[in-house]
Amino acid sequence: MDLLQTNIKVAYLVHTSDWKNAPTTGHLNQIENRIETDANLMKKVSSLKTPSPVLAVFKIPTNNIDASIIKNSLSILLDDVQDPGNLGTIIRIADWFGIKNIFCSQNTVDVYNPKVIQASMGAIARVKVTYTSLHDLISSHQSKDFPVYGTFLEGETIYKCDLQNKGFIVMGNEGQGISEEIGQLVSDKLFIPNFPADQETSESLNVSVATAIICSEFRRGEY
Amino acid sequence: MDLLQTNIKVAYLVHTSDWKNAPTTGHLNQIENRIETDANLMKKVSSLKTPSPVLAVFKIPTNNIDASIIKNSLSILLDDVQDPGNLGTIIRIADWFGIKNIFCSQNTVDVYNPKVIQASMGAIARVKVTYTSLHDLISSHQSKDFPVYGTFLEGETIYKCDLQNKGFIVMGNEGQGISEEIGQLVSDKLFIPNFPADQETSESLNVSVATAIICSEFRRGEY
Numbered sequence: 001m002d003l004l005q006t007n008i009k010v011a012y013l014v015h016t017s018d019w020k021n022a023p024t025t026g027h028l029n030q031i032e033n034r035i036e037t038d039a040n041l042m043k044k045v046s047s048l049k050t051p052s053p054v055l056a057v058f059k060i061p062t063n064n065i066d067a068s069i070i071k072n073s074l075s076i077l078l079d080d081v082q083d084p085g086n087l088g089t090i091i092r093i094a095d096w097f098g099i100k101n102i103f104c105s106q107n108t109v110d111v112y113n114p115k116v117i118q119a120s121m122g123a124i125a126r127v128k129v130t131y132t133s134l135h136d137l138i139s140s141h142q143s144k145d146f147p148v149y150g151t152f153l154e155g156e157t158i159y160k161c162d163l164q165n166k167g168f169i170v171m172g173n174e175g176q177g178i179s180e181e182i183g184q185l186v187s188d189k190l191f192i193p194n195f196p197a198d199q200e201t202s203e204s205l206n207v208s209v210a211t212a213i214i215c216s217e218f219r220r221g222e223y
Numbered sequence: 224m225d226l227l228q229t230n231i232k233v234a235y236l237v238h239t240s241d242w243k244n245a246p247t248t249g250h251l252n253q254i255e256n257r258i259e260t261d262a263n264l265m266k267k268v269s270s271l272k273t274p275s276p277v278l279a280v281f282k283i284p285t286n287n288i289d290a291s292i293i294k295n296s297l298s299i300l301l302d303d304v305q306d307p308g309n310l311g312t313i314i315r316i317a318d319w320f321g322i323k324n325i326f327c328s329q330n331t332v333d334v335y336n337p338k339v340i341q342a343s344m345g346a347i348a349r350v351k352v353t354y355t356s357l358h359d360l361i362s363s364h365q366s367k368d369f370p371v372y373g374t375f376l377e378g379e380t381i382y383k384c385d386l387q388n389k390g391f392i393v394m395g396n397e398g399q400g401i402s403e404e405i406g407q408l409v410s411d412k413l414f415i416p417n418f419p420a421d422q423e424t425s426e427s428l429n430v431s432v433a434t435a436i437i438c439s440e441f442r443r444g445e446y
Contacts, residue, residue, distance in 0.1 A: 002426075093432060095424050097417070097418050098422060123425045195321040200349070201318050201346075202319055202346045205319055206315065208432065209315075209432065212428070217439075219416075219418040223380050223416060
Protein backbone atom coordinates (compact mmCIF):
# COMPACT_ATOMS: atom_id res chain seq x y z
CA MET A 1 0.00 0.00 0.00
CA ASP A 2 2.76 2.46 0.92
CA LEU A 3 4.28 2.16 -2.53
CA LEU A 4 0.99 2.89 -4.29
CA GLN A 5 1.06 6.35 -2.67
CA THR A 6 4.39 7.19 -4.28
CA ASN A 7 5.63 8.19 -7.73
CA ILE A 8 6.90 4.73 -8.66
CA LYS A 9 5.00 3.59 -11.76
CA VAL A 10 2.60 0.65 -11.52
CA ALA A 11 2.83 -1.92 -14.33
CA TYR A 12 0.03 -4.21 -13.06
CA LEU A 13 -2.42 -4.04 -10.18
CA VAL A 14 -4.30 -7.14 -8.95
CA HIS A 15 -6.78 -6.80 -6.11
CA THR A 16 -9.83 -8.47 -4.57
CA SER A 17 -13.24 -6.98 -5.31
CA ASP A 18 -13.71 -6.04 -1.67
CA TRP A 19 -10.31 -4.39 -1.19
CA LYS A 20 -11.27 -1.29 0.76
CA ASN A 21 -8.99 1.01 -1.21
CA ALA A 22 -10.13 -0.33 -4.59
CA PRO A 23 -9.68 2.45 -7.11
CA THR A 24 -12.84 4.32 -7.93
CA THR A 25 -11.36 7.77 -8.13
CA GLY A 26 -7.87 9.28 -8.02
CA HIS A 27 -4.67 8.12 -9.66
CA LEU A 28 -5.23 4.40 -8.90
CA ASN A 29 -8.12 4.51 -11.31
CA GLN A 30 -5.79 5.46 -14.13
CA ILE A 31 -3.73 2.27 -13.92
CA GLU A 32 -4.15 0.53 -17.27
CA ASN A 33 -3.44 -3.05 -16.28
CA ARG A 34 -5.83 -3.56 -13.39
CA ILE A 35 -7.35 -6.96 -12.54
CA GLU A 36 -10.11 -7.56 -10.02
CA THR A 37 -10.14 -11.08 -8.60
CA ASP A 38 -11.13 -13.12 -5.52
CA ALA A 39 -9.25 -13.99 -2.31
CA ASN A 40 -8.51 -17.56 -3.45
CA LEU A 41 -6.46 -16.44 -6.41
CA MET A 42 -4.61 -13.93 -4.22
CA LYS A 43 -3.66 -16.83 -1.96
CA LYS A 44 -2.22 -18.72 -4.93
CA VAL A 45 -0.05 -15.91 -6.21
CA SER A 46 1.13 -14.47 -2.89
CA SER A 47 4.26 -15.63 -1.10
CA LEU A 48 2.69 -14.76 2.26
CA LYS A 49 0.63 -17.04 4.51
CA THR A 50 -1.93 -14.27 4.94
CA PRO A 51 -2.08 -12.72 1.48
CA SER A 52 -2.66 -9.02 1.04
CA PRO A 53 -5.90 -8.07 -0.75
CA VAL A 54 -3.76 -6.21 -3.27
CA LEU A 55 -0.66 -7.05 -5.29
CA ALA A 56 1.14 -4.66 -7.59
CA VAL A 57 3.97 -5.00 -10.08
CA PHE A 58 6.05 -1.82 -10.23
CA LYS A 59 8.43 -0.57 -12.87
CA ILE A 60 12.00 -0.59 -11.52
CA PRO A 61 13.00 3.07 -11.42
CA THR A 62 16.21 4.13 -13.16
CA ASN A 63 18.61 5.82 -10.77
CA ASN A 64 20.46 8.81 -12.07
CA ILE A 65 23.21 9.53 -9.62
CA ASP A 66 24.02 13.19 -9.33
CA ALA A 67 27.72 13.45 -8.42
CA SER A 68 27.36 16.89 -6.90
CA ILE A 69 24.66 15.61 -4.52
CA ILE A 70 26.90 12.72 -3.42
CA LYS A 71 29.79 15.11 -2.75
CA ASN A 72 27.73 17.30 -0.48
CA SER A 73 25.64 14.79 1.44
CA LEU A 74 25.78 11.60 3.48
CA SER A 75 25.40 8.24 1.71
CA ILE A 76 25.31 4.71 3.17
CA LEU A 77 27.53 2.02 1.61
CA LEU A 78 26.67 -1.63 2.30
CA ASP A 79 29.54 -4.10 2.06
CA ASP A 80 27.88 -7.51 1.43
CA VAL A 81 24.83 -7.20 3.71
CA GLN A 82 23.04 -10.55 3.30
CA ASP A 83 19.78 -10.43 5.22
CA PRO A 84 16.82 -8.97 3.28
CA GLY A 85 15.20 -7.77 6.51
CA ASN A 86 18.36 -5.81 7.33
CA LEU A 87 18.51 -4.17 3.90
CA GLY A 88 14.82 -3.20 4.03
CA THR A 89 15.20 -1.82 7.55
CA ILE A 90 18.30 0.17 6.53
CA ILE A 91 16.39 1.72 3.61
CA ARG A 92 13.65 2.78 6.05
CA ILE A 93 16.29 4.25 8.43
CA ALA A 94 17.97 6.14 5.56
CA ASP A 95 14.60 7.57 4.57
CA TRP A 96 13.89 8.72 8.16
CA PHE A 97 17.24 10.45 8.47
CA GLY A 98 17.21 12.11 5.05
CA ILE A 99 19.91 9.96 3.45
CA LYS A 100 19.01 9.80 -0.23
CA ASN A 101 21.56 7.29 -1.53
CA ILE A 102 22.52 3.76 -0.56
CA PHE A 103 25.31 2.06 -2.52
CA CYS A 104 25.51 -1.74 -2.29
CA SER A 105 28.44 -4.01 -3.13
CA GLN A 106 27.58 -6.52 -5.86
CA ASN A 107 27.27 -9.30 -3.24
CA THR A 108 24.69 -7.45 -1.17
CA VAL A 109 21.21 -9.05 -1.12
CA ASP A 110 18.95 -8.01 -4.04
CA VAL A 111 16.92 -4.90 -3.20
CA TYR A 112 13.98 -6.36 -5.18
CA ASN A 113 13.79 -9.44 -2.93
CA PRO A 114 10.16 -9.31 -1.63
CA LYS A 115 11.37 -9.36 1.99
CA VAL A 116 13.47 -6.25 1.39
CA ILE A 117 10.54 -4.37 -0.16
CA GLN A 118 8.29 -5.43 2.74
CA ALA A 119 10.76 -4.37 5.46
CA SER A 120 11.40 -1.04 3.75
CA MET A 121 7.72 -0.12 4.16
CA GLY A 122 7.55 2.10 1.11
CA ALA A 123 10.81 3.95 1.84
CA ILE A 124 12.27 2.38 -1.32
CA ALA A 125 10.36 5.03 -3.28
CA ARG A 126 12.37 7.85 -1.72
CA VAL A 127 15.84 6.29 -1.32
CA LYS A 128 18.00 5.41 -4.34
CA VAL A 129 19.69 2.02 -4.06
CA THR A 130 22.54 1.42 -6.51
CA TYR A 131 24.77 -1.66 -6.92
CA THR A 132 28.36 -0.85 -7.72
CA SER A 133 31.99 -1.55 -6.81
CA LEU A 134 32.40 0.12 -3.42
CA HIS A 135 36.15 0.18 -3.95
CA ASP A 136 35.87 2.22 -7.14
CA LEU A 137 33.16 4.46 -5.72
CA ILE A 138 35.18 5.32 -2.60
CA SER A 139 38.44 5.73 -4.52
CA SER A 140 36.87 8.23 -6.90
CA HIS A 141 35.39 10.36 -4.09
CA GLN A 142 37.89 10.19 -1.25
CA SER A 143 39.59 13.44 -0.31
CA LYS A 144 40.60 15.31 2.86
CA ASP A 145 37.22 17.02 2.77
CA PHE A 146 35.16 13.91 2.20
CA PRO A 147 35.36 11.40 5.09
CA VAL A 148 34.69 7.68 4.81
CA TYR A 149 33.20 6.39 8.08
CA GLY A 150 33.00 2.76 9.16
CA THR A 151 32.40 0.88 12.43
CA PHE A 152 35.17 -1.22 13.92
CA LEU A 153 35.65 -2.72 17.38
CA GLU A 154 38.86 -0.70 17.65
CA GLY A 155 37.19 2.51 16.43
CA GLU A 156 36.72 5.74 18.36
CA THR A 157 33.64 6.15 20.58
CA ILE A 158 31.05 7.58 18.21
CA TYR A 159 29.71 9.99 20.85
CA LYS A 160 33.03 11.87 20.79
CA CYS A 161 33.74 11.89 17.06
CA ASP A 162 33.53 14.85 14.75
CA LEU A 163 30.71 13.77 12.43
CA GLN A 164 30.28 15.86 9.30
CA ASN A 165 27.12 16.26 7.26
CA LYS A 166 28.77 14.73 4.21
CA GLY A 167 30.71 11.57 3.46
CA PHE A 168 30.23 7.83 3.13
CA ILE A 169 29.06 5.62 6.01
CA VAL A 170 30.19 2.03 5.35
CA MET A 171 28.31 -0.82 7.06
CA GLY A 172 29.61 -4.39 6.87
CA ASN A 173 28.36 -7.94 6.43
CA GLU A 174 26.37 -9.55 9.31
CA GLY A 175 29.06 -12.05 10.27
CA GLN A 176 32.30 -10.61 8.90
CA GLY A 177 31.85 -6.87 9.26
CA ILE A 178 33.59 -4.61 6.75
CA SER A 179 35.90 -6.48 4.33
CA GLU A 180 39.63 -5.85 4.49
CA GLU A 181 39.66 -4.30 1.01
CA ILE A 182 37.04 -1.69 1.92
CA GLY A 183 38.27 -1.28 5.50
CA GLN A 184 41.57 0.09 4.19
CA LEU A 185 39.69 2.94 2.55
CA VAL A 186 37.89 4.00 5.75
CA SER A 187 39.30 7.31 7.04
CA ASP A 188 37.26 7.56 10.27
CA LYS A 189 36.81 4.42 12.35
CA LEU A 190 33.80 4.61 14.67
CA PHE A 191 32.63 2.41 17.55
CA ILE A 192 29.28 2.27 19.36
CA PRO A 193 30.40 1.58 22.92
CA ASN A 194 28.61 -1.00 25.03
CA PHE A 195 27.62 0.02 28.57
CA PRO A 196 29.19 -0.33 31.03
CA ALA A 197 32.40 -0.83 29.05
CA ASP A 198 33.84 -3.48 31.36
CA GLN A 199 30.84 -5.82 31.44
CA GLU A 200 30.33 -9.01 29.43
CA THR A 201 27.84 -8.42 26.62
CA SER A 202 26.82 -9.51 23.09
CA GLU A 203 29.59 -9.74 20.52
CA SER A 204 28.12 -6.97 18.40
CA LEU A 205 24.95 -5.16 17.45
CA ASN A 206 22.82 -6.18 14.47
CA VAL A 207 23.87 -4.20 11.36
CA SER A 208 20.54 -2.40 10.91
CA VAL A 209 20.50 -1.48 14.61
CA ALA A 210 24.05 -0.09 14.35
CA THR A 211 23.09 1.86 11.21
CA ALA A 212 20.18 3.43 13.10
CA ILE A 213 22.34 4.56 16.01
CA ILE A 214 24.98 5.97 13.67
CA CYS A 215 22.47 7.88 11.52
CA SER A 216 20.85 9.31 14.65
CA GLU A 217 24.29 10.45 15.89
CA PHE A 218 25.02 12.17 12.58
CA ARG A 219 21.73 14.08 12.68
CA ARG A 220 21.40 14.96 16.37
CA GLY A 221 23.72 17.96 16.02
CA GLU A 222 21.15 19.56 13.71
CA TYR A 223 18.57 19.84 16.50
CA MET B 224 26.41 -21.80 20.41
CA ASP B 225 26.31 -18.47 22.24
CA LEU B 226 23.95 -19.89 24.85
CA LEU B 227 26.22 -22.87 25.57
CA GLN B 228 28.85 -20.40 26.77
CA THR B 229 26.55 -18.99 29.44
CA ASN B 230 25.27 -20.07 32.83
CA ILE B 231 21.89 -21.25 31.56
CA LYS B 232 21.57 -24.96 32.37
CA VAL B 233 21.45 -27.49 29.53
CA ALA B 234 18.82 -30.22 29.83
CA TYR B 235 19.72 -32.08 26.59
CA LEU B 236 22.43 -31.68 23.98
CA VAL B 237 22.16 -33.28 20.51
CA HIS B 238 25.00 -32.86 18.03
CA THR B 239 26.57 -34.43 14.94
CA SER B 240 29.73 -36.51 15.42
CA ASP B 241 31.75 -34.03 13.40
CA TRP B 242 30.53 -30.90 15.19
CA LYS B 243 33.77 -29.03 15.64
CA ASN B 244 33.03 -27.98 19.21
CA ALA B 245 31.97 -31.48 20.28
CA PRO B 246 32.63 -31.79 24.01
CA THR B 247 35.80 -33.66 24.84
CA THR B 248 36.92 -31.46 27.68
CA GLY B 249 35.47 -28.53 29.64
CA HIS B 250 31.97 -27.99 30.97
CA LEU B 251 30.21 -29.31 27.84
CA ASN B 252 31.61 -32.71 28.70
CA GLN B 253 29.70 -32.71 31.96
CA ILE B 254 26.27 -32.49 30.32
CA GLU B 255 24.42 -35.67 31.35
CA ASN B 256 21.94 -35.96 28.50
CA ARG B 257 24.17 -35.80 25.46
CA ILE B 258 23.33 -37.54 22.16
CA GLU B 259 25.69 -37.87 19.20
CA THR B 260 23.90 -38.33 15.86
CA ASP B 261 24.23 -37.71 12.10
CA ALA B 262 23.33 -34.72 9.92
CA ASN B 263 20.18 -36.40 8.55
CA LEU B 264 18.54 -36.63 11.94
CA MET B 265 19.50 -33.00 12.66
CA LYS B 266 17.65 -32.03 9.49
CA LYS B 267 14.52 -33.84 10.71
CA VAL B 268 14.39 -32.21 14.14
CA SER B 269 15.50 -28.70 13.16
CA SER B 270 13.07 -25.94 12.11
CA LEU B 271 15.77 -24.39 9.90
CA LYS B 272 16.47 -25.09 6.22
CA THR B 273 20.17 -25.37 6.99
CA PRO B 274 20.19 -27.15 10.33
CA SER B 275 22.83 -26.37 12.93
CA PRO B 276 25.18 -29.24 13.79
CA VAL B 277 24.08 -28.83 17.41
CA LEU B 278 20.74 -28.51 19.17
CA ALA B 279 20.30 -27.95 22.88
CA VAL B 280 17.33 -27.91 25.23
CA PHE B 281 17.85 -25.42 28.04
CA LYS B 282 16.14 -25.13 31.42
CA ILE B 283 14.02 -21.98 31.55
CA PRO B 284 15.68 -19.81 34.21
CA THR B 285 13.58 -18.49 37.08
CA ASN B 286 13.69 -14.71 37.26
CA ASN B 287 13.89 -13.20 40.71
CA ILE B 288 13.17 -9.53 40.29
CA ASP B 289 15.03 -7.38 42.79
CA ALA B 290 12.84 -4.32 43.44
CA SER B 291 15.77 -2.19 44.57
CA ILE B 292 17.57 -2.84 41.26
CA ILE B 293 14.47 -1.83 39.28
CA LYS B 294 14.16 1.40 41.27
CA ASN B 295 17.72 2.45 40.53
CA SER B 296 18.16 1.40 36.93
CA LEU B 297 16.64 1.58 33.46
CA SER B 298 14.22 -1.15 32.34
CA ILE B 299 12.48 -1.62 28.99
CA LEU B 300 8.73 -2.29 28.94
CA LEU B 301 7.20 -3.82 25.80
CA ASP B 302 3.53 -3.13 25.20
CA ASP B 303 2.33 -5.94 22.88
CA VAL B 304 5.38 -6.26 20.61
CA GLN B 305 4.36 -9.00 18.12
CA ASP B 306 7.33 -9.78 15.90
CA PRO B 307 9.76 -12.38 17.29
CA GLY B 308 12.67 -10.80 15.39
CA ASN B 309 11.93 -7.47 17.06
CA LEU B 310 11.82 -9.00 20.56
CA GLY B 311 15.10 -10.88 20.00
CA THR B 312 16.78 -7.76 18.61
CA ILE B 313 15.55 -5.67 21.55
CA ILE B 314 17.01 -8.22 24.01
CA ARG B 315 20.38 -7.94 22.20
CA ILE B 316 20.16 -4.11 22.33
CA ALA B 317 19.32 -4.17 26.07
CA ASP B 318 22.32 -6.42 26.66
CA TRP B 319 24.63 -4.07 24.75
CA PHE B 320 23.48 -1.02 26.69
CA GLY B 321 23.51 -2.67 30.12
CA ILE B 322 19.75 -2.83 30.62
CA LYS B 323 19.15 -5.89 32.77
CA ASN B 324 15.36 -6.12 32.77
CA ILE B 325 12.70 -6.26 30.08
CA PHE B 326 9.06 -6.43 31.13
CA CYS B 327 6.56 -7.63 28.55
CA SER B 328 2.79 -7.22 28.50
CA GLN B 329 0.96 -10.55 28.44
CA ASN B 330 0.21 -10.11 24.73
CA THR B 331 3.83 -9.67 23.74
CA VAL B 332 5.29 -12.50 21.61
CA ASP B 333 6.65 -15.46 23.61
CA VAL B 334 10.32 -15.00 24.48
CA TYR B 335 10.88 -18.75 23.99
CA ASN B 336 9.74 -18.61 20.35
CA PRO B 337 12.77 -20.00 18.44
CA LYS B 338 12.98 -16.87 16.27
CA VAL B 339 13.30 -14.71 19.38
CA ILE B 340 16.10 -16.85 20.79
CA GLN B 341 17.92 -16.78 17.43
CA ALA B 342 17.66 -13.00 17.00
CA SER B 343 18.81 -12.42 20.58
CA MET B 344 22.14 -14.12 19.76
CA GLY B 345 22.74 -15.37 23.30
CA ALA B 346 21.84 -12.08 25.00
CA ILE B 347 18.85 -13.85 26.59
CA ALA B 348 21.31 -15.32 29.11
CA ARG B 349 22.15 -11.87 30.51
CA VAL B 350 18.82 -10.03 30.25
CA LYS B 351 15.81 -10.99 32.39
CA VAL B 352 12.54 -11.06 30.47
CA THR B 353 9.40 -11.08 32.63
CA TYR B 354 5.74 -11.15 31.55
CA THR B 355 3.47 -9.05 33.70
CA SER B 356 0.74 -6.41 33.72
CA LEU B 357 2.55 -3.25 32.62
CA HIS B 358 -0.24 -1.18 34.15
CA ASP B 359 0.30 -2.65 37.61
CA LEU B 360 4.08 -2.56 37.29
CA ILE B 361 4.16 1.12 36.34
CA SER B 362 1.53 2.08 38.91
CA SER B 363 3.52 0.50 41.70
CA HIS B 364 6.78 2.25 40.74
CA GLN B 365 5.76 5.64 39.44
CA SER B 366 6.92 8.65 41.45
CA LYS B 367 8.36 12.11 40.85
CA ASP B 368 11.84 10.57 41.00
CA PHE B 369 11.12 7.66 38.69
CA PRO B 370 10.26 8.70 35.12
CA VAL B 371 8.26 6.62 32.66
CA TYR B 372 9.48 7.33 29.12
CA GLY B 373 7.63 6.48 25.92
CA THR B 374 7.84 7.51 22.26
CA PHE B 375 4.99 9.45 20.67
CA LEU B 376 4.74 11.45 17.45
CA GLU B 377 3.85 14.48 19.58
CA GLY B 378 6.72 13.85 22.02
CA GLU B 379 9.69 16.10 22.69
CA THR B 380 12.82 15.75 20.50
CA ILE B 381 14.83 13.08 22.29
CA TYR B 382 18.12 14.93 21.67
CA LYS B 383 16.98 17.76 23.95
CA CYS B 384 15.34 15.74 26.75
CA ASP B 385 16.68 15.25 30.24
CA LEU B 386 17.26 11.49 30.24
CA GLN B 387 17.96 9.97 33.65
CA ASN B 388 19.83 6.76 34.34
CA LYS B 389 16.76 5.20 35.93
CA GLY B 390 13.15 4.71 34.95
CA PHE B 391 10.98 2.72 32.55
CA ILE B 392 11.28 3.00 28.77
CA VAL B 393 7.98 1.88 27.20
CA MET B 394 8.01 0.69 23.57
CA GLY B 395 4.76 -0.03 21.75
CA ASN B 396 3.25 -2.50 19.30
CA GLU B 397 4.49 -2.50 15.68
CA GLY B 398 1.29 -1.14 14.17
CA GLN B 399 -0.51 0.56 17.05
CA GLY B 400 2.31 2.01 19.13
CA ILE B 401 1.77 2.36 22.89
CA SER B 402 -1.78 1.51 23.99
CA GLU B 403 -3.98 4.24 25.42
CA GLU B 404 -4.06 2.58 28.86
CA ILE B 405 -0.27 2.52 29.17
CA GLY B 406 0.23 5.84 27.35
CA GLN B 407 -1.65 7.61 30.14
CA LEU B 408 1.01 6.46 32.60
CA VAL B 409 3.93 7.84 30.55
CA SER B 410 5.44 10.88 32.29
CA ASP B 411 8.03 11.82 29.61
CA LYS B 412 6.96 11.68 25.97
CA LEU B 413 9.90 11.35 23.59
CA PHE B 414 10.21 11.65 19.81
CA ILE B 415 13.03 10.63 17.46
CA PRO B 416 12.88 13.43 14.88
CA ASN B 417 13.14 12.67 11.20
CA PHE B 418 15.55 14.76 9.14
CA PRO B 419 14.98 17.25 7.68
CA ALA B 420 11.79 17.81 9.68
CA ASP B 421 9.74 19.20 6.80
CA GLN B 422 10.40 16.43 4.27
CA GLU B 423 8.13 13.51 3.40
CA THR B 424 9.41 10.30 4.98
CA SER B 425 8.37 6.89 6.36
CA GLU B 426 5.47 6.86 8.80
CA SER B 427 7.65 5.62 11.65
CA LEU B 428 10.77 3.68 12.55
CA ASN B 429 10.72 -0.04 13.28
CA VAL B 430 10.28 -0.67 17.05
CA SER B 431 13.66 -2.37 17.53
CA VAL B 432 15.40 0.41 15.59
CA ALA B 433 13.69 3.04 17.75
CA THR B 434 14.67 1.13 20.91
CA ALA B 435 18.31 1.13 19.77
CA ILE B 436 18.39 4.89 19.16
CA ILE B 437 16.70 5.58 22.50
CA CYS B 438 19.05 3.30 24.47
CA SER B 439 22.07 4.90 22.80
CA GLU B 440 20.74 8.35 23.72
CA PHE B 441 20.32 7.32 27.36
CA ARG B 442 23.90 6.05 27.57
CA ARG B 443 25.81 8.59 25.49
CA GLY B 444 26.00 11.03 28.43
CA GLU B 445 28.14 8.49 30.30
CA TYR B 446 30.98 8.82 27.77
